[in-house]
Amino acid sequence: xxxxxxIDDREVLAEPGERILEVAQRQGISIPTLxxxxxxxxxxxxxxxxxxxxxxxxxxxxxxxxxxxxxxxxVATDTAEVRGHRAMNLELLRARAPEAPAVxxxxxxxxxxxxxxxxxxxxxxxNCILCELCVRACAHxxxxxxxxxxxxxxxxxxxxxxxPAEACVGCGSCLSVCPTRCILLKETATTRTIWGQxxxxxxxxxxxxxxxxxxxxxxxxxxxxxxxxxxxTCELCKQSAASQRLASVVW
Amino acid sequence: xxxxxxxxxxxxxxxxxxxxxPAERKxxxxxxxxxxxxxxxxxxxxxxxxxxxAHGLAKTWDLRATGCHGFCExxxxxxxxxxxxxxxxxxxxxxxxxxxRTLLGGEVLERLLYQDPxxxxxxxxEHDIPFYRHQRRLVLAQxxxxxxxxxxxxxxxxxxxxxxxxLGMDPAAVVAxxxxxxxxxxxxxxxxTGVKWEICRAAQADQRYVICNxxxxxxxxxxxxxxxEGNPHLVLEGMLIGAYAIGAxxxxxxxxxxxxxxxxxxxxxxxxxxxxxxxxxDILGSGFSFDVHVSRGGGAFVCGEESAMIASLEGRRGVxxxxxPYPAAQGLHGKxxxxxxxxxxxxxxxxxxxxxxxxxxIGTAGSKGTKIFSLVGKVNNTGLVExxxxxxxxxxxxxxxxxxxxxxxxxxxxxxxxSGGCLPAEKLDVAVDFDSLVRxxxxxxxxxxxxxxxxxxxxxxxxxxxxxxxxxxxxxCTSCRDGLEQLHALVTDIAEGRATSGTLDLLEELAETIRxxxxxxxxxxxxxxxxxxxxxxxxxxxxxxxxGRCPAKVCKALIHFSINDKCTGCTLCAKxxxxxxITGERKALHVIDQARCIKCGICRDVxxxxxVDVQ
Numbered sequence: 001x002x003x004x005x006x007i008d009d010r011e012v013l014a015e016p017g018e019r020i021l022e023v024a025q026r027q028g029i030s031i032p033t034l035x036x037x038x039x040x041x042x043x044x045x046x047x048x049x050x051x052x053x054x055x056x057x058x059x060x061x062x063x064x065x066x067x068x069x070x071x072x073x074x075v076a077t078d079t080a081e082v083r084g085h086r087a088m089n090l091e092l093l094r095a096r097a098p099e100a101p102a103v104x105x106x107x108x109x110x111x112x113x114x115x116x117x118x119x120x121x122x123x124x125x126x127n128c129i130l131c132e133l134c135v136r137a138c139a140h141x142x143x144x145x146x147x148x149x150x151x152x153x154x155x156x157x158x159x160x161x162x163x164p165a166e167a168c169v170g171c172g173s174c175l176s177v178c179p180t181r182c183i184l185l186k187e188t189a190t191t192r193t194i195w196g197q198x199x200x201x202x203x204x205x206x207x208x209x210x211x212x213x214x215x216x217x218x219x220x221x222x223x224x225x226x227x228x229x230x231x232x233t234c235e236l237c238k239q240s241a242a243s244q245r246l247a248s249v250v251w
Numbered sequence: 252x253x254x255x256x257x258x259x260x261x262x263x264x265x266x267x268x269x270x271x272x273p274a275e276r277k278x279x280x281x282x283x284x285x286x287x288x289x290x291x292x293x294x295x296x297x298x299x300x301x302x303x304x305a306h307g308l309a310k311t312w313d314l315r316a317t318g319c320h321g322f323c324e325x326x327x328x329x330x331x332x333x334x335x336x337x338x339x340x341x342x343x344x345x346x347x348x349x350x351x352r353t354l355l356g357g358e359v360l361e362r363l364l365y366q367d368p369x370x371x372x373x374x375x376x377e378h379d380i381p382f383y384r385h386q387r388r389l390v391l392a393q394x395x396x397x398x399x400x401x402x403x404x405x406x407x408x409x410x411x412x413x414x415x416x417x418l419g420m421d422p423a424a425v426v427a428x429x430x431x432x433x434x435x436x437x438x439x440x441x442x443x444t445g446v447k448w449e450i451c452r453a454a455q456a457d458q459r460y461v462i463c464n465x466x467x468x469x470x471x472x473x474x475x476x477x478x479x480e481g482n483p484h485l486v487l488e489g490m491l492i493g494a495y496a497i498g499a500x501x502x503x504x505x506x507x508x509x510x511x512x513x514x515x516x517x518x519x520x521x522x523x524x525x526x527x528x529x530x531x532x533d534i535l536g537s538g539f540s541f542d543v544h545v546s547r548g549g550g551a552f553v554c555g556e557e558s559a560m561i562a563s564l565e566g567r568r569g570v571x572x573x574x575x576p577y578p579a580a581q582g583l584h585g586k587x588x589x590x591x592x593x594x595x596x597x598x599x600x601x602x603x604x605x606x607x608x609x610x611x612x613i614g615t616a617g618s619k620g621t622k623i624f625s626l627v628g629k630v631n632n633t634g635l636v637e638x639x640x641x642x643x644x645x646x647x648x649x650x651x652x653x654x655x656x657x658x659x660x661x662x663x664x665x666x667x668x669x670s671g672g673c674l675p676a677e678k679l680d681v682a683v684d685f686d687s688l689v690r691x692x693x694x695x696x697x698x699x700x701x702x703x704x705x706x707x708x709x710x711x712x713x714x715x716x717x718x719x720x721x722x723x724x725x726x727x728c729t730s731c732r733d734g735l736e737q738l739h740a741l742v743t744d745i746a747e748g749r750a751t752s753g754t755l756d757l758l759e760e761l762a763e764t765i766r767x768x769x770x771x772x773x774x775x776x777x778x779x780x781x782x783x784x785x786x787x788x789x790x791x792x793x794x795x796x797x798x799g800r801c802p803a804k805v806c807k808a809l810i811h812f813s814i815n816d817k818c819t820g821c822t823l824c825a826k827x828x829x830x831x832x833i834t835g836e837r838k839a840l841h842v843i844d845q846a847r848c849i850k851c852g853i854c855r856d857v858x859x860x861x862x863v864d865v866q
Contacts, residue, residue: 044573047729047768061767066573081767088764092733116757117737130726148568148726151551153736155726 005073014069021049021064024077031064031077032086032106034093034179035131040140042066045131047089048106052076061085083110091115097127100180124156127182132157134174134183142223143167146174146195159195170199170213204234206241254528257536258415261406268403277312278332280395284319284477285512286634287326291343292316295327298346306350315404318481319473320395321635322382325365330377330395337377338363368631368653382632385651387613387639389621390597394481399516402523405484411529413600417492418537425496426452429599432607433619438464438555438592439667439696440772441618441685444599447589451579452497454587459499462583462590463490463543464560465506465513468552469668470719472699474623475593477635479506479513482597483520487543489596491529492603494541497589502543505560508550517545552723556771557590559725570725571771592697594623614640618684622698628665629704631656638683645679648702659704662803663787667696669716669723670776672783673709692783694776708805709788710795714742716780724773731774734765738781747808750796759785804865807850814841814854817862824854824863 002013007024014023019042024031035046044066051064054074061082064075076082090107095117097103107113130148134157138146145168147160159165170192175183186193190201192213199213211217211234221230233241255261281287281296296316303309320328325339331353338349341363352358364373365380374380377395388394397404405411417425430445451459463486467475479486490502506514521543524530532540546564553559554569561583563569582588598620602610611619618640624647627633631653638647644664648654655661663673666683672693674681681687685695703712721735728734741758744750762778769775785792794800801809814824820838825831832848835841843854855863 042573043727044770045727045729047770050768063573063768063770068575085764085768088761089729089734089768092729092737095737096733117733118740120733120736129729130732148570151553151726152720152722152724153726153732154722155732 003069003071003073005069005071005075007075008077016069018069019065020051020053020067020069020073020075023069024051024064024075029077032110033065034102034106034129035133036065037133037136037177040133040136040177043132043136046093046129048086048093050082050086050089052079052082086110087112092117093129096120096123097129097180097182100127100129100182102179103127103129120153122154122156124158125182127180128157129180130155130157131179133177133179137173137177138168141171141173143169143171145169164197165195168195168197169215169219170194170197171216202232204237205232206237207234209234209236254526255535256528258418261411261415261535265406265409268407272313272407275333278315279312280315280317280320280330280332282318282320282326282328282330282395283316284323284326284394284480285473286319286323287328290326290340292327294343295329295341295346298343299329299350302346302350306355308350308354312354315396315398317397318394318399319391319477319635320377321386321391321477321637322380322632323634324632325634328395332396335376335378337365337375337380339365368656381653382634382636382651385642385646386637387621388637389601389613390478390485390594390623391481391635391637393485394477397482399481399483400519402484402520402527405482409604410484411488411600413603414488414491414495414529415535416603417495418535418539422452422496422498425492425603428607429496429602432602432610433614434595434598434602434610435618435685436592437594437598437622437697439694441695444591444595447579447591448493448497450577451499451587451589454580456587458501458584458586459497460583460586460588461490461494461497461499461502462557462560462564462588463502463504463596464555464557464590464592465504465510466548466555466560467507467510467593467697468555468723469697469699471627471701472625472668472697474625474635474698476507476510476513478593478597478623479510480516483513483516484524485597485600486517486593487520487524487530489591489599490543491534491541492599493589493591493596495537495539497587499589500540500542502541503564503583504543504545505554505564506545506547508547514545514547521545551725552719553725553771553773556773558771560590561588568725570727571773573770594698615682615684617686622683622695624666624698624700626652626700626702628700628702629655629659629707630702640684641682643680643682644674647683647700648679652702655702655704657704659706661702662705662707663703663709663712665693665701665703665712665780666699667694667779668699669719670694670773670779671696671699672779673703673712673787674783675787678787692779692786694779706803706805708746708801708803709784709791710742710746710801711803711805713780713784714739714746717742717777720773720777724777725771728769728774730765731769731777734761734769734774735777737761738765738778742781745792745795746801746806748795748799748806752796754796755785755792810850810865811845812843812848812850812852812854813864813866814843815862815864816840817860819860819862821859823857823859827853827857829853 031049033049042065044063049064087110091112093103094107094115135146145165149158192199201210202217217231283292327341329338329341366373426448434444435441548554551569554563556571559569559571578588621637623637626636665673717739721739724731726732762781766778794802804810818840825833830847832844
């Protein structure tokens with residue numbers, strides 16, 4: 001049974017269990033967000049994807065990413081009130097992450113040219129907006145090496161209990177989903193350092209380019225029962241080898 | 252003790268216990284609640300035990316260490332039955348005299364009676380003391396009478412009678428009874444309990460849970476702790492009735508780590524109930540099975556929020572999640588779950604025992620029954636008070652609380668815990684019920700009530716609560732985490748004289764975004780201390796900003812101490828000054844070195860000649 005609702009006075013159909021943000025995006029209605037990733041569980045941390053929702057007599061400002069669609073719901077994505085609250089939350093984030101291009105661009109787009117607030121007192125990872133996309137990605141991949149640590153104004157992202165995390169394989173997925181690119185990753189010819197831990201890199205057996213960390217390869221081989229020589233070649237060399245094999249086929 | 256097989260066997264056992272201790276039997280109840288214990292209540296108890304033994308009275312007098320009597324200000328409290336005489340501020344040294352003169356001689360010791368600070372009258376009986384006389388004690392009724400470690404004490408007073416009644420009814424009829432009683436959740440939100448039960452009961456599931464929320468985190472609040480410490484079986488009986496009505500076979504009590512005595516009492520009560528067959532399989536032969544597990548919280552205020560509590564119970568980080576789905580549909584381990592607060596659970600047996608109509612006759616149209624408040628702050632009679640809904644704030648503060656000490660003027664009363672609101676003197680006649688308080692910008696909350704006098708700065712109050720909340724936010728939402736930190740910084744700017752004309756506008760704008768856009772009730776109500784003080788005490792904020800003046804003379808950056816010509820040169824201030832920054836010859840005017848003064852106010856407190864001014 002489909003659910004019928006209205007987004008910006010447009011009648012739309014959705015499936016039970018869907019959330020406002022995904023339904024709106026499907027309709028081509030854009031709602032700004034910083035902490036949403038379609039492949040990861042929703043959290044509702046950044047409070048930027050605000051919309052106004054009217055359900056029966058109840059009217060509220062809420063986040064589109066984690067609000068389930070309901071029959072007869074009326075959603076407004078661009079009212080003055082919604083824009084005002086989005087701008088205020090971005091102003092708060094701009095004080096926390098002044099150098100992050102994604103925050104700066106979105107803030108500017110919403111009319112927040114500068115922040116009237118001082119930077120937060122505790123900000124151990126500069127430009128981190130505490131959206132936990134990294135934590136969610138790490139958990140989703142089965143590693144659980146990252147966590148939100150502490151609460152309130154002392155919340156930060158880090159390794160659980162501040163100890164070296166054995167679960168971390170140095171895959172860098174956290175950085176790849178980070179909207180502010182604030183996670184520090186350093187590579188030398190043979191090593192990668194992330195979250196204060198250094199990993200040996202596997203080098204491509206054909207060209208010598210870095211493929212991934214040894215720990216990540218070992219983890220994949222162990223958990224997916226892959227052959228020992230799995231992923232000892234970089235993507236480019238794999239492709240080139242494949243095309244050479246194809247070229248050698250006599251038609 | 253053998254397992255009790257059915258309701259008839261329980262009635263027989265109760266009768267047997269009652270015969271052992273008739274109501275007219277003499278008893279001494281020494282309060283062993285946390286407050287009285289801190290005053291030396293346990294030493295008083297031990298002194299009584301020794302004295303009764305020494306005088307050969309141990310068989311004629313029952314001696315009990317009970318839960319909190321509520322009048323913590325006057326502890327340690329000792330209550331004598333059957334006459335209901337109350338001795339207060341009893342010391343172990345008084346006990347010998349009490350035994351010889353009062354127990355044996357029948358004499359009343361005037362000096363140990365409560366004396367009304369206003370009229371000077373002494374009251375012999377507990378129920379004559381204004382603090383108690385104007386209360387209506389349902390949940391706390393047995394706190395001063397029973398030994399919380401004795402299930403028999405509870406049974407003698409009719410305990411588990413509500414459960415017996417419920418087990419004789421259809422579960423749906425139990426839900427209907429609680430609905431008809433008009434009971435609303437005592438934890439803060441005031442959601443109708445019966446409706447909540449009905450929704451949970453209607454959810455399709457192979458397993459349902461009930462949870463008792465005992466994560467009482469409001470600063471200064473100790474209602475739930477006192478109920479569990481003083482009468483754990485009452486809470487347990489409420490959970491049993493609720494579980495039967497909803498169809499739950501497993502219960503959890505989520506209790507603060509900081510409440511070790513309550514945990515101990517609860518664990519003991521559970522063991523006693525299991526031994527008697529009041530918990531476990533086929534309770535009282537009804538076919539209904541239920542057990543309870545106690546889980547201790549880790550100290551996060553936010554875990555009092557139901558979805559965060561469920562996350563914590565499941566072993567995850569205590570962070571609220573978006574509802575719907577509500578716990579009644581998808582709660583603990585994804586199963587329908589009903590969460591009620593300690594006081595709500597403790598009210599349920601009373602409703603079953605006395606009937607919905609009896610209960611609904613107490614209170615107002617929208618708020619039925621009674622509510623316990625922890626009355627603290629600048630009020631003569633601090634402690635736990637249980638009052639009928641609809642009573643005015645004035646009655647609580649002036650009559651039960653006995654007014655403001657030291658002849659000071661009342662300024663505000665803060666209800667509803669850290670996220671509550673501050674109401675001024677002109678709102679003292681507001682009725683204390685769920686809807687009226689919200690209408691005035693405050694809230695019932697879980698029952699904290701802090702009285703403030705003229706020496707309280709409302710900007711400072713707002714700053715204090717924001718400091719608590721910014722620390723206790725889970726840190727998930729930008730609006731709550733960063734918003735509260737910035738709100739706290741703005742209020743601090745005002746208190747420290749750094750604010751500009753734009754500060755107040757930014758403060759209001761930010762507060763509204765935090766209220767409107769945070770996920771859970773911690774965030775949406777966290778701005779109440781700011782919004783309510785701005786609503787009623789805006790002039791104080793303006794005085795700080797515009798005139799650089801703290802009208803209550805609290806904010807240190809905006810005040811300075813000086814010595815006027817009433818100074819006799821007694822040197823007392825100079826001797827007590829921790830900074831040693833007061834100088835002056837004996838019998839000559841003293842002077843404070845402003846550069847080194849830390850504005851602690853000790854000089855002003857010790858001066859006997861009102862010679863220290865604060866501006």
